[in-house]
Amino acid sequence: MVIFKNYVQFILTDMLKKSMESQKEKSLFEQHLFICTRCQYIDSEGRKCGEEVAPAFRKEVKKLVKEKFPHKKVRVNASGCLGQCEQGISAVLYPEAHWELDLRPGDEDRLISLIK
Numbered sequence: 001m002v003i004f005k006n007y008v009q010f011i012l013t014d015m016l017k018k019s020m021e022s023q024k025e026k027s028l029f030e031q032h033l034f035i036c037t038r039c040q041y042i043d044s045e046g047r048k049c050g051e052e053v054a055p056a057f058r059k060e061v062k063k064l065v066k067e068k069f070p071h072k073k074v075r076v077n078a079s080g081c082l083g084q085c086e087q088g089i090s091a092v093l094y095p096e097a098h099w100e101l102d103l104r105p106g107d108e109d110r111l112i113s114l115i116k
């Protein structure tokens with residue numbers, strides 16, 4: 001009976017281990033960058049940027065991440081409002097929970113430099 005119990009325990013432990021390894025492999029991304037594509041900011045001349053600026057910024061960051069880190073599992077997602085609307089384009093990187101605010105076109109490298 002003890003042998004059978006140990007055998008079942010071994011099998012279940014092995015299955016759990018394999019399942020966890022599989023989940024880890026499936027845990028798709030090492031880092032996940034969310035960029036708000038709804039942000040609009042006022043430029044230094046008092047003009048409000050167009051609605052297309054933040055989505056274009058995200059698209060450029062995504063392209064650069066793919067170019068610079070072709071084998072890294074990094075996802076660059078568009079997000080809705082991140083609650084930091086008054087400060088240019090907002091972004092947050094996970095799992096670090098690192099925020100970058102007041103982003104503008106030309107600041108792509110600020111985000112790219114966070115990718116490790």
Ligand code: FES
Nearest residue numbers: 036081082084085
């Ligand atoms: S609209 Fe971008 S953070 Fe709110």
